[in-house]
Amino acid sequence: MSVYEKIGGDAAVNAAVDIFYRKVLADDRISDFFDTVDMEAQHAKQKAFLTMAFGGPNSYTGKDMREAHKHMNLTEEHFNAVAENLVGTLEELEVPQEYIDEIVGIAVSVKDDVLNK
Numbered sequence: 657m658s659v660y661e662k663i664g665g666d667a668a669v670n671a672a673v674d675i676f677y678r679k680v681l682a683d684d685r686i687s688d689f690f691d692t693v694d695m696e697a698q699h700a701k702q703k704a705f706l707t708m709a710f711g712g713p714n715s716y717t718g719k720d721m722r723e724a725h726k727h728m729n730l731t732e733e734h735f736n737a738v739a740e741n742l743v744g745t746l747e748e749l750e751v752p753q754e755y756i757d758e759i760v761g762i763a764v765s766v767k768d769d770v771l772n773k
């Protein structure tokens with residue numbers, strides 16, 4: 657069973673989207689990357705992000721992650737900021753630590769692609 661299913665599938669992603677988005681927009685280190693798109697499009701992107709991070713059914717391949725982020729010149733600091741906001745969101749939702757660890761593992765597994773390394 658994927659961690660996506662273990663934490664509650666689509667319902668868990670929906671619960672996480674608003675919290676995650678709020679955290680990202682409040683974070684000076686990365687908010688500029690996210691505040692230029694209209695809310696509806698952004699919501700869909702956040703949902704795709706979280707489904708991917710949770711190992712869900714709409715998972716992107718490494719190549720897609722590379723393509724999606726290539727033009728952004730992202731740094732380690734940007735990646736860590738997103739990862740922190742992700743962990744903070746999961747903690748707020750009282751996701752068990754072992755699942756948080758699994759989700760962080762998924763995030764780290766796409767890091768080189770996201771940073772275009």
Ligand code: HEM
Nearest residue numbers: 686689690701704705708709724730734735738763766770
């Ligand atoms: C675990 C790391 C990450 C994952 C799993 C992830 C996942 C995704 C996904 C699935 C999309 C949607 C792609 C699409 O449909 O076009 C996306 C887009 C995006 N990501 Fe990431 N991302 C990660 C890290 C980051 C970081 C570190 C930043 C910047 C600080 C970032 C900024 C963005 C932005 C701004 C978009 C929207 C691009 C656009 O609208 O054209 N992502 N990401």
